[in-house]
Amino acid sequence: MRKAIERYSANERVNHWFTAIAFVILALSGLALFHPSMFWLTNLLGGGTWTRILHPFIGVAMFLSFIVMVRSFWAHNKLTRNDARWLARWRDVMNNREEGLPEVGRYNGGQKLLFWVMLLTMLLLLVSGIVIWQPYFAPVFPITLVRLAVLTHAVSAFVLILGIIVHIYASLWIKGSIRAMTRGYVSSAWAKKHHAAWYRDVGGS
């Protein structure tokens, strides 16, 4: 029988998927208000006005859920020299040439970068989102700050969506990854192949 190793606990999985569902709703409803060609997506939340009303509340929910994830995964995402060496060989990584790649811990350099990009953009989205939140908060801020906030919100959201597209694709590309977040476990072969140092830490050989 294949050996299974636990990668994510039930709480971590629920936390991840809560954040993910919120993100999908936010990305679609945000794009709806970002570009006219996407305005039809407002129908998902019941029209333009409902989109304007609900988007900020869902945003706060996503941020809070994300912060719980940050607390869980913080310790595993500190960038090291080893990660820089791994990232420098991105061409090999992209072409499935894994021989001689630096050994990876619980997360590889790309995953860690995504972690920090997500944390930064989520913080910017929260702060700028509050500044442009109608009708509760926007009226109290000076107009120049509101203008800066709408631009910051759009740019941060763009970077975050870009990051998540890469995140989703990576999970489809690296077979065996999705099961880690749906069922919670990975095979020991998978762990050894992609996260050898972590595999050792959790008791593999």
Place this chain on the structure above:
Amino acid sequence: MALQSLDIKARSATTTESPSVRKTTQVAKLIDISKCIGCKACEAACMEWNDLRDVVGVNNGEFDSPRGLSDQSWTVMRFYEEEPNGNFEWLIRKDGCLHCADPGCLAACPAPGAIVQYSNGIVDFHEENCIGCGYCIAGCPFDIPRISKKDSKVYKCTLCSDRVAVGLEPACIKACPTGALVFGSKEDMIDHASGRVADLKERGFENAGLYDPAGVGGTHVVYVLQHADRPRLYGLPVDPIISPLVSLWKGVTKPIAMLLLGVTALGSFFHYIRVGPNETDEDEEENEAAS
């Protein structure tokens, strides 16, 4: 409100051409500040025609009443007490939407058809399409749109588009007792203004001039100012433009961001097609375990 008798030239959150075959006369309202006596008949006429009634405010020792624009007050007389040439002057400006030829509100609006610009130059809010996001407020260089606390829709001067559509002048023009407010084709208004400016210059206001700011493509509400070299005396911006932050947000950012998102998604798919999935050989592991 939508009016069948007015052609729409530009429509918010719409990327294709609006109907533009017919040519119609560009209209303008001229506000001659040198003739204004601050009677507020225009305010009253605006409220009456548009069925508006602001809450009764508090006297704060100024003549400004109400104190500012609101969803119920689409025009307000602003009283400025100034001494531009050493002598006291009471500069009274009727504030309200200037109906820019290049409207920042319309550029910023994400809701299709919530803000329209008619071919005659009037910029109108169609509140039934408004989603209440307040982006138009960020887009406006003149601080005009007001979001209602009651329904979270934005309101402002319509230049009485409903009256203009049937050949009437705006309600404020009708009520003005001194001829400080004049309405007609933009061409005629510029012509009329040049006569007024010449007259003011003869009377010693050597910097008199027309306020028709080019930074927003000109406006369909223009002012004759006694001191056109100093619009700030009247609370007007010197060279209004749509904020570069708004232009950046609603200009290049939109198409470039959409393109890059599309390219990334498509690129990911083609990566899968070219390179293929990264699969773990589970049998190898089993063999090792067995041996």
